[in-house]
Amino acid sequence: KNQVEQSPQSLIILEGKNCTLQCNYTVSPFSNLRWYKQDTGRGPVSLTIMTFSENTKSNGRYTATLDADTKQSSLHITASQLSDSASYICVVSAFGNEKLTFGTGTRLTIIP
Amino acid sequence: KAGVTQTPRYLIKTRGQQVTLSCSPISGHRSVSWYQQTPGQGLQFLFEYFSETQRNKGNFPGRFSGRQFSNSRSEMNVSTLELGDSALYLCASSLREGYEQYFGPGTRLTVT
Numbered sequence: 001k002n003q004v005e006q007s008p009q010s011l012i013i014l015e016g017k018n019c020t021l022q023c024n025y026t027v028s029p030f031s032n033l034r035w036y037k038q039d040t041g042r043g044p045v046s047l048t049i050m051t052f053s054e055n056t057k058s059n060g061r062y063t064a065t066l067d068a069d070t071k072q073s074s075l076h077i078t079a080s081q082l083s084d085s086a087s088y089i090c091v092v093s094a095f096g097n098e099k100l101t102f103g104t105g106t107r108l109t110i111i112p
Numbered sequence: 113k114a115g116v117t118q119t120p121r122y123l124i125k126t127r128g129q130q131v132t133l134s135c136s137p138i139s140g141h142r143s144v145s146w147y148q149q150t151p152g153q154g155l156q157f158l159f160e161y162f163s164e165t166q167r168n169k170g171n172f173p174g175r176f177s178g179r180q181f182s183n184s185r186s187e188m189n190v191s192t193l194e195l196g197d198s199a200l201y202l203c204a205s206s207l208r209e210g211y212e213q214y215f216g217p218g219t220r221l222t223v224t
Binding site: 031036041042043044045046049089093099100102103104105 | 116200
């Protein structure tokens with residue numbers, strides 16, 4: 001069964017600190033992995049999309065990594081800001097039918 | 113370019129009623145997907161439409177239905193509402209299946 005697991009479920013860090021969110025998946029055959037940021041009460045917004053051949057992709061202070069061998073991805077946030085407080089959702093797409101499997105997300109809270 | 117719009121943004125219904133939610137995709141996008149998001153379950157896929165045809169369907173009861181019009185606008189309908197249907201319903205559009213999805217702000221449905 002295709003699954004996406006994220007850890008931690010929630011995280012609280014001080015403004016200015018770095019943090020890393022994890023995503024493990026069992027989706028096969030793998031097509032691509034996406035990280036979304038979702039502010040409370042809003043729709044998710046795409047941060048990065050990575051295919052099998054990509055190890056790292058950056059979007060400003062957000063850097064995603066992908067290890068297709070171990071089926072793990074991480075999202076690293078540098079110099080966190082209060083506006084980074086949101087849920088971060090990992091989504092994996094299966095090759096062929098392009099069905100998306102969603103993780104339950106990590107709730108990140110940045111405190112001043 | 114205008115983003116994905118969803119109407120209404122908020123809705124309160126009572127058990128047993130039915131509800132219709134609307135989604136207007138980004139201009140030029142022909143694929144529309146619907147998701148249900150609850151705190152406990154995260155994002156769950158409902159169905160996907162492309163060129164007025166349902167391409168994929170998630171594991172939801174027949175009370176949940178949808179359709180897409182020739183202008184790519186989509187509606188989803190939930191009949192005989194239950195308390196557990198209270199959720200944020202998100203619509204996402206993409207150029208076509210498998211392409212980057214852009215989410216709308218969602219419709220918050222509360223069933224009392």
